[in-house]
Amino acid sequence: MNLTLKVWRQKNASDKGAFVTYNAKNVSEDMSFLEMLDVLNEELVEKGDQPIAFDHDCREGICGMCSMYINGRAHGPQNGTTTCQLHMRKFKDGETITIEPWRAAAFPVIKDLVVDRSSFDRIIAAGGFISVNTGNAQDANSLPIAKKDADDAFAAAACIGCGACVASCKNSSAMLFVSAKVSQLALLPQGRPEAATRVLNMVKQMDEEGFGNCTNTGSCEAECPKEISLENIARMNREFLFASLAGA
């Protein structure tokens, strides 16, 4: 199939940036979306142009590095799928595809489709952990955990930190990301001793990074490639409320 691509090109953080149109010819439907870009990039390099910069690494939908809007949707048209696992059979011959970087104040563009998501790391550093030094642990089976709690914690822990939730939210809120980590650790008995300080510190850092507020539109859940549930946000709100009331 043949496609027209409108791709955001931006030389660096201080450049204004603009869309540039490219033609992608003879695209195989078995290609992944990023492989289609690889082929285009090869052509650009052969012509002496700079290839389109985009973040990617594992190409198996798990590292969370790939990040772009495809036709206005984070990670493109297929639900529950990262860009790297999206394949060209989801597109039609002759289609025009618009490709942009995440747009959020807390994710500044570095180049083309590459953005800086280090704000997520700083939120984790503020409290997204259990304070246990290596060697402190007791036997793993000395603390039974109800299967449901373990399963719910796992479902929250499946977050890959890609930032699609922020990119999809009209307020650029990071609530789904932060609540996934808060929930995972709040659901487990190991995480309870620090639950109050954790949620307060993580939310404080989230606000400092310039993420917006949550207005419950649910677009984060709808666009999350790992289908992280909104229930996590509700759980975090409860945790936050209790922690604030307790004056932790």
Next chain:
Amino acid sequence: MSKLDSKIPAGPIETKWTKYKSTVPLVNPANKRSLEIIVVGSGLAGASAAASLAELGYKVKCFCFQDSPRRAHSIAAQGGINAAKNYQNDGDSTYRLFYDTVKGGDYRAREGNVYRLAEVSANIIDQCVAQGVPFAREYGGLLSNRSFGGTQVQRTFYAAGQTGQQLLLGAYSGLERQIGLGTVTMYNRHEMLDVVKIEDKARGIIARDLVTGKLERHFGHAVLLCTGGYGNVFFLSTNAMGSNVTAAWKAHRQGAYFGNPCFTQIHPTCIPVSGDHQSKLTLMSESLRNDGRIWVPKKKDDTRKAVDIPEEERDYYLERRYPAFGNLVPRDVASRAAKERCDEGYGVGTSKMAVYLDFAAAMERYGKTEVTKRGLHNVSKEEIIKLGKEVVAEKYGNLFEMYDKITGENPYEMPMRIYPAVHYTMGGLWVNYELMTTVTGLYALGEANFSDHGANRLGASALMQGLADGYFVIPYTIGNYLSTDIRTKAIPTDHEAFVKAEKNVQDTLDKMMNIKGTKTVDYFHKKLGKIMWDKCGMARNEKGLTEAIAEIQALRAEFWKDVRIPGTQNEMNLELEKAGRVADFLELGELMCRDALNRKESCGGHFREESQTEDGEAQRDDDNFSYVAAWDYNGGNYELNKEKLEFEIVHPSQRSYK
């Protein structure tokens, strides 16, 4: 004097590590604060080491090339992590895990290291659970285990098909905690481009900031390379796109010996190549072989659809050749058997380079079990299959979905097509018991070292080794070195060694940028990959390897004359990053072929066609090759040093799965 002193402690194998830990010199807390350690890489080994060392009080700097330490390729591991907990009361023990690992590695690993690995495996699970890693659990609330990769005990802990992700996020949370406390300084989007040596000791690195392109000098009393494997030398592998050998290779050029570079693991169950555009391969967890049956048509070039081929015209070749283990033979055996069938013309799919992995029998079997469980009567075959599909979906649903996404085919309706792909490299920097390379003060952890898996790694053991090295080995062994170094003040980075090292890196970058040739980096990478796959892949022979060495040398010369890198150095330049990595792969590839050529025996993942039994199985040659091949770079002349392997406990025997 040989540099290859393995430093295995004396005494019975069960007490070596305990005794070592009890007698190793300690560094007092006040001194730790002024000792700086550089950790390159933030995967399981790097993140766990950086966090653990910072907890002890050392000043740590950690580097990763990705945008966050959480992206490291450890995250993609699916199946699980082994530990000798014996929670299932099925006879597991430290000894048994040790024995299985030495045997599985085809007797090419060091006993002392492997025993320590098995010994600390149980602590890893404790540590991870304490961090909040959500492992799978039973209804009673205790941890669940499964058997994996054909072992006879259930010792694999898992978190659905995302075990690597959960373990890495655990280690990452520990690392971020230390970053928050200010004990670790993290450098994201930085790539190490050389090791700096002062008076023959590793004292720092030169790193490139991948956003600005600026070169930076960083001092450390010790340097730890936790930079993973080099499977991407094959271009197509299951490794992440950015996985590379550069850090390890630069260390090698600075005098760190490279151990067993030809030991590569080819994983049998990957999604086959679909065309020239292919950028990487995707692994389907080995757990699928617990229920899936592998087959090809009995007739050559059979173009019928799989479902139209009747049972009696199918060749379940693993069950035929290996009745005792069937579809569960180890990875190397399963991979070679698939290649053999495809090379003989029995392959399936458009490329004919694939075999079927079929769940039809499993669905029927599970369906019948469900009928009995639920006490149903007069159930039609279709209903049985429907019930069976539900069971299969529960066990493997996420994998089936992934296959569907990538191929556009529904594996519930037709068998999957699979083919082996490069997955892991057992070879790596040679290290002693303390994980130190042949360069004093330079360590290698995790997949980046050669140490624990011999010639073939067992499933669910990579995660175990990465975390063992980082959490439980290096925090002790590094003390033996640093306790002698407490008087060394931080060396300013305007020292001439740093200046010279940076200049060398700068010159190489300038040289690469100034070629302004006509061919892309990927052109060279793909060509190299094809040479490696055809001649240094699943089967190797003298003629092919000799040709490969000449071809790689020619390709390398062409690269340095004709590669085209657009843009400039002083900006984010992804082509320049790739070019540097491919330049190193072009050297490593040659060394791998030389090592494979030297090792005139078949062992584990290394299959020399000249060394096989009458029925085509791998033939080891213990008399001549029971050693670690440790290569000295020596200005590109590659000198072989041998570390003889002594087996005091597990006596080498021919592996048989028949």
